Amino acid sequence: MRFKLITATCLLALGLFTTADAVEINQDGANAVRDNLAKLLSKELAKSGLVTVNPAGTRYEIIYDLAKLFARADPATTAINGSTSFSTFATPLENGLWDIKGDDSLDMSVRFIGPDRKQGEFSLSLESFAYGGVFDPAINFLRSSTYAAKKISLSSKFAAKETSFSFADANYSSNFADSAGGNGRVDLVGNGSTSGFFERISDPGMPPVEIRADSIDVGLKANAVPLAKLIDTYVFVMEHDDEEEYSRETHHRVKELLTQIMPLFSSFNETVGLDNPTVTSQAGLVRAKTFGYDLAVDGSADAVRFGFGVNAQEISLDSSLVPASYSALLPTSLNAKLAVPNMNFAAFGDLYVTLDFDKPTPEGFGEKGMQKLFPDGEVTIDVPKVNVRSDIYDFDISGEIKGRVDGAEQYSMEATILARDLDKTITALQGLAKTDPDLSQVSFGLMMAKGFAKTDPDGRSRWDISIGRGGSVVVNGQVIKAADQP
Structure with a gap:
């Protein structure tokens, strides 16, 4: 989805248009638009001509020339070839909004010689890309947009290190709506998909790795985003990017802006799903029918919960590094969810804005920040669900782990492990142990564990495990290990 990021970045530069009511399209207006766009660039890029604006009938044509990104490069060591520019058209609407459209292509390459005399090359190609949307000056961004x-x-390629990736096609759409809480914040909903994904990474110190997927789907939701304030903050920082040291007034304004944009959102969700992904390397071939992950951040600013989930179905590994007797132990499916609750980003942010950005970070600031982020230095990891299965086992794990951010070794854990058809698993391991004696230890360990297990009504074996900070271990109410002596 890097194409999405490139396109969105270009359209972000529209964020300084004024209300479109009664706009007269002329060269003075074009120059004003160009100057406003320049505020989103470093001062060097603003002078390079990266952005050009011309009146074009009833609209403005905004031309982005990516070759200008290399304006300061030495022509003797840098060669730029191909088509490097594309256009965006902005048409004022009667309701004060702007209609944004673009339909173009790119095929550029840059060859250069680095400071160490090593040759490098960069290339970008898009056979076609089209986008459209409606820009709203009230939020300094596009209310809705589509990209294809x-x-x-x-x-x-540089110093024998190579990275390449490609898509057959990519589509993305987004929409911003005013948040229920007001205050200029907006709710974002975005969805995208690609097909024919391929990526290859090679390095002299590492055999090539290739990643493929038939398709990739992405979903994004973020509520109460201070979008206009974020753009204001970015513009202010760019206006002062050439200052070696902030003045007291600038320093104060940066902190004021940072305070205004916190929190960055009230909730955030992202989901990514891949169909038929494969990873090919010297170690072998890993494939799955589906693979996906999801991120979720929610809760009040002083009690944020960060959640992460991953799932994969019909996993297989074809590798000479894995003995045949161990292949049955490899999981064929995985579904796991983890969460870190009770993070106090409000207190962490308050501490951060006390920094003097022109001075080195005070010693111990990181540790102090962690103490603020995790109240009383306590970290909790929730494990709502982990399910892992293969042809010979099926385990469910859930629980909670507590520890400290100061590196103290003491921790506690409450966990429940459920095993379906445990006798089948033990029998399978005993059969595998006939050709690989090392697996007899595994089957023997499971037989011992079975002796501590309880049986649930559905027939699954259950272990309720409690580990205390004093080192005690209790399984299903039976003390396996007493607490350590002080």
């Missing part, structure tokens, strides 16, 4: 591209490829 075909045959996208990007590659880089």
Whole structure:
């Protein structure tokens, strides 16, 4: 989805248009738009001509020339070839909004010689990409937008290190609506998909790795985002990017802006799903029918919960590094969810804005920040669900782990492990142990564990495990190990 990021970045530069009511399209207006766009660039890029604006009938044509990104490069060591520019058209609407459209292509390459005389190359190609949307000056961004591209490829090569990736096509759409709480914040909903994904990474110190997927789907939701304030903050920082040291007034304004944009959202969700992904390397081939992950952040600013989940179905590994007797132990499916609750980002943010950005970070600031982020230095990891299965086992794990951020070794854990058809698992391991004696230890360990197990009504074996900070271990109410002596 890097194409999405490139396109969105270009459209972000529209964020300084004024209300479109009664706009007269002329060269003075074009120059004003150009100057406003320049505020989103470093001062060097603003002078380079990266952005050009011309009146075009009833709209403005905004031209982005990516070759200008290398304006300061030495022509003797840098060569830029291909089509490097594309256009965005902005048309004022009667309701004060702007209609944004673009339909273009790119096929550029840059060859250069680095300071160490090593040759490098970068290339970007999009057979076609089209986008459209409605820009709202009230939020300094696009209320709605759609993007579509075909045959996208990007590659880089430097000092024998190579990275390349490509998509057959990519589509993305987004929408911003005013948040219920007001205060200029907006709710974002975005969805995207790609097909024919391929990536290859090679390095002299590492055999090549290739990653493929038939398709990738992405979903994004973020509520109460201070979008306009974020853009204001970015513009202010860019206006002062050439200052070696902030003045007291600038320093104060940066902190004021940072305070205004906190929290960055009230909730955030991202989901990514891959169909038929494969990873090929010297170690072998890993494939799955589906693979996905999800991120979720929610809760009040002083009690944020961060959740992460991963799932994979019909996993297989074809590798000579894995003995045949161990292949049955490899999972064929995985579904795991983890969470870290009770993070106090409000207190952490309050501490952060006390920093003097022109001075080195005070010693111990990181440790102090962690103490603020995790009240009383206590970290909790929730494990709502972990399910792992293969042809010979099926385990469910849930629980909670508590520890400290100061590195203290003491921790506690409450966990429940459930095993379906445990006798089947033990029998399978005993059979495998006939050809690999090392597995007899595993089967013997499971037989011992079975002796501590309880049986649930559905027939699954259960172990309720409690580990105290004093080192005690209790399984299903039976003390396995007493607490350590002081």
